[in-house]
Amino acid sequence: MSGPSKYTPKSAFARWLEKRLPILSFMYDSFVAYPTPKNLNYLWTFGAILFFMLIAQIVTGVVLAMHYTAETTLAFDSVERIMRDVNWGMFLRYAHANGASLFFFAAYIHMFRGLYYGSYKSPREVLWILGVIIFLLMMATGFLGYVLPWGQMSFWAATVITNLFSAIPVVGNAIKTWLLGGYSVDNATLNRFYALHYLMPFVIFAVVAIHVWALHVTGQNNPTGVEVKSVERETVPFTPYATFKDAVGIGVILVLYAWLTFFAPNYLGHPDNYIPANPLSTPPHIVPEWYFLPFYAILRAIPNKLAGVVALFASVLILAALPWLDTSKVKSARYRPLFRVFFWVFVGVCVALGYLGAQPPEGAFLIAARLCSAWYFLHLLVILPLLGKFERTQPEPASIEASIAAQTAALKEVAHV
Amino acid sequence: MTDPKRRDILFLGAGAMAAVAAGGMVWPLIDQMNPDASTLALASIEVDLAGIVPGQIVTVKWRGKPVFVRRRTPAEIKEAENAPLAGLPDPEPDAKRVQKPEWLVVVGVCTHLGCIPLGHEGEFDGWFCPCHGSTYDVSGRIRSGPAPTNLEVPKYVFLSDMKIKIG
Numbered sequence: 001m002s003g004p005s006k007y008t009p010k011s012a013f014a015r016w017l018e019k020r021l022p023i024l025s026f027m028y029d030s031f032v033a034y035p036t037p038k039n040l041n042y043l044w045t046f047g048a049i050l051f052f053m054l055i056a057q058i059v060t061g062v063v064l065a066m067h068y069t070a071e072t073t074l075a076f077d078s079v080e081r082i083m084r085d086v087n088w089g090m091f092l093r094y095a096h097a098n099g100a101s102l103f104f105f106a107a108y109i110h111m112f113r114g115l116y117y118g119s120y121k122s123p124r125e126v127l128w129i130l131g132v133i134i135f136l137l138m139m140a141t142g143f144l145g146y147v148l149p150w151g152q153m154s155f156w157a158a159t160v161i162t163n164l165f166s167a168i169p170v171v172g173n174a175i176k177t178w179l180l181g182g183y184s185v186d187n188a189t190l191n192r193f194y195a196l197h198y199l200m201p202f203v204i205f206a207v208v209a210i211h212v213w214a215l216h217v218t219g220q221n222n223p224t225g226v227e228v229k230s231v232e233r234e235t236v237p238f239t240p241y242a243t244f245k246d247a248v249g250i251g252v253i254l255v256l257y258a259w260l261t262f263f264a265p266n267y268l269g270h271p272d273n274y275i276p277a278n279p280l281s282t283p284p285h286i287v288p289e290w291y292f293l294p295f296y297a298i299l300r301a302i303p304n305k306l307a308g309v310v311a312l313f314a315s316v317l318i319l320a321a322l323p324w325l326d327t328s329k330v331k332s333a334r335y336r337p338l339f340r341v342f343f344w345v346f347v348g349v350c351v352a353l354g355y356l357g358a359q360p361p362e363g364a365f366l367i368a369a370r371l372c373s374a375w376y377f378l379h380l381l382v383i384l385p386l387l388g389k390f391e392r393t394q395p396e397p398a399s400i401e402a403s404i405a406a407q408t409a410a411l412k413e414v415a416h417v
Numbered sequence: 418m419t420d421p422k423r424r425d426i427l428f429l430g431a432g433a434m435a436a437v438a439a440g441g442m443v444w445p446l447i448d449q450m451n452p453d454a455s456t457l458a459l460a461s462i463e464v465d466l467a468g469i470v471p472g473q474i475v476t477v478k479w480r481g482k483p484v485f486v487r488r489r490t491p492a493e494i495k496e497a498e499n500a501p502l503a504g505l506p507d508p509e510p511d512a513k514r515v516q517k518p519e520w521l522v523v524v525g526v527c528t529h530l531g532c533i534p535l536g537h538e539g540e541f542d543g544w545f546c547p548c549h550g551s552t553y554d555v556s557g558r559i560r561s562g563p564a565p566t567n568l569e570v571p572k573y574v575f576l577s578d579m580k581i582k583i584g
Contacts, residue, residue, distance in 0.1 A: 063449055085454035088445035 006033040030216060035235035036242045037222040039400055044220065044242075045249025046110040052250050053103040054208065058201050060096040061145075068148065070194035072187045075150035076276045094265035095257075100142055101268045102257050104291035107135060115322075116343055118331030119221040125323040127214040130207060132320045137204045139292070139316070144197035146289060150190065151273030156286045158185045158193070164299075167309040184279065224403045225331025226396055234400040285360060293357030294350055298376065300361040301369040311373065318380055325380055327388025335394040339387050346379045461584040463576065466520065474536040476525060479583050483525035483533055484571060485544070486581075489555060493542075494518045497556040507566045511556045514570050522583065523557035523568035534568075544568070 007025035009015040014024055067086050069078040082089040111131070114120055120128035143161060147154045162179050166172040181188025219228060228234050236242075260267065268290055272283045288296050298315050302308035318325075333340045353372045359365040397403035452460075462479050464486055469475050474487045489497065494511075498518070502508040515521055525544075527534050532548035539545030540561070541554035551562030558567040573583040 059446065063446055066450065067453070081453070081455065085456075087448045087451050087453060089449065089453070091445055092449060 032239040034238040043113040048246035079149045098260040116333045130211040141200040144193045152275045153273040155277035167306040229399045294353035297353040297357035298373045301373040326384045330393040466579045485525045487521040493555040528566045529564040
């Protein structure tokens with residue numbers, strides 16, 4: 001994408017500004033003229049969807065912060081006040097809570113797209129790692145935010161997660177006390193969690209900017225996994241093509257967002273969080289929000305405390321090593337029939353782990369969780385490296401142009417039958 | 418201009434819907450900063466006048482500000498009604514400032530810079546503001562000092578002979 005700008009200033013003011021801060025040409029080159037592969041499917045709209053969700057969460061969050069009080073005796077009631085007294089408060093609260101769910105939903109689709117089409121492979125390794133960093137920041141932000149309403153689940157989720165740190169040998173307890181600001185989850189914890197929850201989304205914003213920068217350096221991957229060879233014949237300008245495709249994607253997600261927010265606002269939540277936090281009473285089943293369930297299942301599958309914590313963090317961090325774990329030269333699963341099978345098994349395992357994370361860790365559930373956790377790591381650490389060496393891949397198309405031509409020809413044949 | 422094509426109609430329709438949707442999304446974000454239901458609930462208060470004796474000033478809190486409820490003695494009423502309007506900085510007949518002459522209801526915030534004036538003080542035995550010396554009479558009118566206007570009379574109604582609702 002480097003080279004002279006394609007932007008020509010149309011007014012005297014534009015010329016004046018360009019000489020002093022070339023922001024107009026920057027915006028033009030990045031989001032209007034930017035060459036986008038012609039063959040992208042709707043899975044590629046999820047980047048824009050995620051950006052939209054980030055803005056939505058920041059906007060609803062700042063507005064909620066005008067009415068929320070982070071003090072243990074006041075927090076729960078302040079949220080109820082938002083729900084009952086603040087103009088549009090109920091809508092804003094539900095929008096923020098369900099927005100978080102959609103944010104993670106879109107993130108998982110976005111990540112699985114990357115997994116399927118090999119978007120993490122060279123030259124996009126840094127892009128992928130930045131994405132893993134964004135995901136980690138999202139997990140932290142989501143966890144911190146869930147504590148703020150100070151319901152039973154808020155409190156006990158905070159207790160469980162901060163207890164994880166005591167698993168660290170030697171310094172574990174000191175770290176846990178330092179995180180809590182006390183000997184248990186209390187006012188000090190709630191206040192610092194509020195400050196950090198307000199901060200993290202802006203850190204995410206910054207890393208997203210670098211993520212988009214890294215993307216624009218290499219250009220998008222595409223469903224064939226074959227890099228763009230001819231900008232004139234294989235790409236279209238981002239505006240209007242990708243802009244409007246993204247708008248359609250966002251529109252569809254908004255339908256889901258609206259349905260959840262207006263018709264099933266508490267469906268994804270836990271009723272126990274409408275009970276004010278009680279440090280002296282543990283709920284019978286402590287579960288995190290649905291987007292953390294797979295990792296929760298992995299944590300509880302391992303009988304050893306420290307090993308479980310290590311497995312939990314490893315299950316996320318290992319994703320950063322993906323560009324080097326997958327040894328195949330072929331990027332896209334379209335031309336990797338055996339990889340495709342393992343990919344969908346992996347998806348099934350992730351979904352199964354999600355289900356198991358919500359069940360009590362005993363009996364058949366525990367055995368299943370252990371098997372699935374083992375398979376999760378097996379897939380990433382053993383299957384992917386071996387597949388690259390032994391899989392017989394199908395021939396990749398010579399270029400995106402060739403792939404589009406072949407598809408068009410195939411469609412014409414079907415039409416003429 | 419050529420006939421509108423289907424594409425133009427679609428563009429216009431989609432654009433209009435998007436504008437409506439954007440407006441619909443933006444309005445709650447703005448309106449949430451308006452006073453919420455709990456603040457609006459305190460927008461009106463009822464004051465029981467039964468225990469107040471003639472000559473007494475009672476201060477109540479209304480919308481976060483003090484309101485003076487003064488039961489005026491007959492002498493004070495006469496003084497308020499007969500005061501010459503010509504010399505007043507903000508001329509206003511007493512009749513316009515009270516619904517029943519016996520009861521004066523004014524917001525207890527000096528119209529100069531916002532301090533709370535002291536009752537039964539000053540040359541006219543009305544109020545005196547210690548901050549910069551504004552002097553008000555028994556009708557709450559400014560007589561001398563830097564305050565530009567009379568003490569504000571809030572909206573109030575008599576619910577009964579001995580009960581008012583302010584706001």
